[in-house]
Amino acid sequence: MDTNTAGVEQTANTGQLPGWDAVDEQVLEAYRRNRESTDGVVADYIPILGAVDPELFGVSVAEVDGGVHVAGDADVEFSIQSISKAFVYALVAEEFGHDEVGERVGVNNTGLPFNSVIAVELNGGHPMNPMVNAGAIATTALMPGATAAEKWEHIRSGLSAFAGRQLQMDGVVYGSEAETNQRNQAIARLLQSYGRIDGDPLEMVDVYTRQCALLVSARDLAVMGATLADGGVNPVTGNRVISADVCRDTLSVLASTGLYERSGEWLFDIGLPGKSGVAGGIVTVAPGKGAIGTFSPRLDSAGNSVRGQRATAYLSRALGLNIFASGVHGSIDGNKQGSTP
Numbered sequence: 001m002d003t004n005t006a007g008v009e010q011t012a013n014t015g016q017l018p019g020w021d022a023v024d025e026q027v028l029e030a031y032r033r034n035r036e037s038t039d040g041v042v043a044d045y046i047p048i049l050g051a052v053d054p055e056l057f058g059v060s061v062a063e064v065d066g067g068v069h070v071a072g073d074a075d076v077e078f079s080i081q082s083i084s085k086a087f088v089y090a091l092v093a094e095e096f097g098h099d100e101v102g103e104r105v106g107v108n109n110t111g112l113p114f115n116s117v118i119a120v121e122l123n124g125g126h127p128m129n130p131m132v133n134a135g136a137i138a139t140t141a142l143m144p145g146a147t148a149a150e151k152w153e154h155i156r157s158g159l160s161a162f163a164g165r166q167l168q169m170d171g172v173v174y175g176s177e178a179e180t181n182q183r184n185q186a187i188a189r190l191l192q193s194y195g196r197i198d199g200d201p202l203e204m205v206d207v208y209t210r211q212c213a214l215l216v217s218a219r220d221l222a223v224m225g226a227t228l229a230d231g232g233v234n235p236v237t238g239n240r241v242i243s244a245d246v247c248r249d250t251l252s253v254l255a256s257t258g259l260y261e262r263s264g265e266w267l268f269d270i271g272l273p274g275k276s277g278v279a280g281g282i283v284t285v286a287p288g289k290g291a292i293g294t295f296s297p298r299l300d301s302a303g304n305s306v307r308g309q310r311a312t313a314y315l316s317r318a319l320g321l322n323i324f325a326s327g328v329h330g331s332i333d334g335n336k337q338g339s340t341p
């Protein structure tokens, strides 16, 4: 992965963020150093997504104390798309608990594209994980609610609690995907044939399509992610959304599956759980510290925002977020030499 971080030193992960001004400066720097890039292409398999302004670029960091930093187009709204899967999974895990949702939906990477039908076949109808479409549609079907309309209302209010404000659905994005989502309908029918989906499969695809059309900004993603970093309490509103155990479970799922087929490279380069969506958003969580939200519509070949990945890679290094980056105990800068035996 081209992270555009040559010369940027990895700061050791110390357990806390640097002070407010330092984070503010680094958020701006993450924006500045990647602003000019035009690498990648905008998704257009959902026709309306192709109409976006590709120059839009926003970066935000929300801290677990409720402070939010922004740079660029951090308040421009776009459809959440696949990033919704992370938060719907958290809401369902809250209802069903670790073991049952783990067994019903799974937590392993398929190694295949997010909308793969073959992955379902290869795994005997098991959806494998909630971040690919098969697992996400099966997860949406597990949301509380006797009808599709009730499930949808629970999803909308649940994701709004994560964001700390009422999220609205973009009717045009929903309509554009609803007209062209035959593949997701086929996946849902296939799950039905294996007895792996509750309820009417096409109604569940419809609810899933609505959840993907919810509008968020980079700032919203940062706050939603910071709720997962803060033991399930939204740090801006102070309201508990889910339990700390569910945060832990959700982040472990994201660590192995959040960035499509690039999830391994992402963990290698950035070292944090994250989730991306085809409209160009990425949310990345630093447990106990905060979260990064980015928006930039041009994507790499796996469907991940190019500038979003680069801005996040920069912040992971500069702010010392990578969960694998330790320093030597007791040293100030984490780089003290140990003694040789």
Ligand code: GLU
Residues within 6 Å of the ligand: 080, 081, 082, 083, 114, 115, 133, 177, 184, 209, 212, 276, 277, 278, 279, 303
């Ligand atoms: N609504 C999109 C789909 O199901 C989401 C894709 C994505 O963001 O990965 O195809």
